Amino acid sequence: MRLIIALCLFAVAAAAPATNAPDYDGRYYNKYNDVQLLRYESDNIGTGPFRYAWEQSDGQRAEASGQLKNEGREDEALVIVGSYSWVGPDGVTYIVRYTADENGYQPEIEEGPGGAIPSAVLASLAG
Incomplete structure (x- = not known):
């Protein structure tokens, strides 16, 4: 169960853009210093069901x-349903909706207008 939670958190972290990433012209920029947390919700007392949500000013949300x-049976499993999204350097909003359960991590990838899903994103999700 904890492995599924760890994989979900890793997927969110892996999807986040690097702080000092090269721009299209090869220069480095650091536009993430001024990112503000716009919304944060958490309902988790350590036992039972949980829920969380957050949104940042740079377009990232989860x-x-x-x-x-x-629960309590031999086939007990943690089931997590969620999504995360970010705005890529190309201006496209990428959205991943997923279910993580006894059958593994099952993402569905969606994108806004502006182009195809980058192969690096697909590779990071495929493992």
Whole structure:
């Protein structure tokens, strides 16, 4: 169960753009110093179901909820349903909606207007 949570958190971190990433002309920029947390919600007392959501001024956002399925039985599993999104350097908003359960991490990738999903994003999600 904790592995699924760790994988979900890793996926969110991996999707975040690097702080000092090269721009299209090869120069480095650091536009993330002024990012503001616009919304943060958390409902987690350490046991039972949980839910969280956050949104930043740079367009990044994430939300998830989870609960135990078949609690106390041999086939008990943690089920997490969530999504995360970010605005890429190309101006496109990339959205990943996922379910993580006894069948593994199952993402569905969506993008706004502006181009195809970068191969690096697909590779990071595929493992």
